[in-house]
Amino acid sequence: MILELEGLAAGYGAKTVISDLSFAVAEGEILALLGHNGAGKTTTLKTAMGLIAPRAGLVRFAGVPLARVPVAERVARGLRLLPEGRGIFPDLTVAENIDVVAARLAAGGAMFTPEALYRLLPVLAERRTTRAGSMSGGQQQMLAFALAILGTPRCLLLDEPSIGLAPNLVERLFAQVRDVCRAHGVAVVLVEQNVAAALALADRVAIMNSGKLVFDGTPEAARASNLWEHF
């Protein structure tokens, strides 16, 4: 297991948003993390990243507890987050976006170098000198995905990567996610509103309701169960 959450609790101020949350992902596995609006999915990913301090429980990465490991060090070890909303630097050009992140995360012998990304996502190569914030939503999301995998990711936390994308783009993006995961053994935690697309892609499904895990199983079992009851 590359990423393990054990009895995790977290929240904001006086409010506890997630509690007693446990799940794990293995190398090369895609876990869809689903749940209604406000279920605590984003909070879960942020807590795993170290952006929110857990109130109970622990996060383990490649077997090592992360309690005292700062965000920058988690990122360096390969735990990567594609954030909800804008995962790009809008005021920089596409090439500048990639260069600044590559300088910090892909120096020497990386799984995904800038060249590899331009080959993987040719749309970015065409847009190198374009201001990132002026691109279409789909192109911005491709860039966000590129920034999330640049370097040597070992576990990707993708927070609603398909938001605002046309259906054919969602298909393209998810195909890329699958390739990255299968070919390089990268684990993926995929938070999605697009339940059908997520179930089609995932190896395993976890469903949250009001901060608690209510289902953990295969996509088939999820479909067979009364899926919508959980939302």
Next chain:
Amino acid sequence: MLALQLLVNGIVTGSALGVVAVSFALIYATTRVFHVAHAGVYTLGGYLAWSLMRHGVPAIAALLVAMAGCVVLGSLIQILLYARLERRGAAQLVVLIASLGALAVIQNLIAAIYSPDILNFSAAWAGQVVALPGGLRLTGAQIATVVLDFAAFGATLVFAHRTLLGKRIRAVASNPFLAEITRLEPRRVHVYVMAIASALVCLPGVLGPLDYGLQPYGGVTPLLTATIAMIAGGIGSLAGAFGLAVAIVVLQNLALLVMPGEWSIGVTFAIFVVFMLFRPRGLFAGK
């Protein structure tokens, strides 16, 4: 030609305020701190250079040492004050008040160590008047001001757009949250930005007083003009901040043709009000 002389004087002083504005804008865009104490860093630069030059240190060396002093002061303010407040989740207003406090401390220390009165530089070259074609007359200090400040502005633009650190700083300004999770280490970048901006502001901090003399509280008016230039130029646009600073000071100078000098602050505020009414996001606002 009075009007031409006033125009050129405006460009000279404007370039100095332009560098103040660019350095302030760099800090504000990246750290979101309204760094009022920047006026204190500006003032310290002038006094350090004055002390050194009085003991016979050549102007260039004095400027460089003064810059180093400003870098230390700016970085310490970031590390000991702003970064600590940020870690405690302080509101922007609290940080602003802390900055005002730091400014008061710097000003009062300078007044206590030196003197609350105006101190003048005694560099002969600075006061020497050079006659230029068209009947223009510029002092050595003015020529140094316009040349070095324009060069500093150009260098800042090149730095921001062509170097890796410059791009990293712009990335932190553009999306701090993403910067955190892509290991750009925004808190470290904030210290770099304060160091760079403090070195920058030292340049006008030394060159301006060569002409007008030093005062412990002399940094406040330049900072006010610089702030207005930054807002009117569009927050985040370094060229906007510089251009507006030059434009404001040129207008202040040309206004001397029709109204007394005490009104120049009034002109600055009039420009500010016009912008807030008709272009509240500034001339070159990015988003």
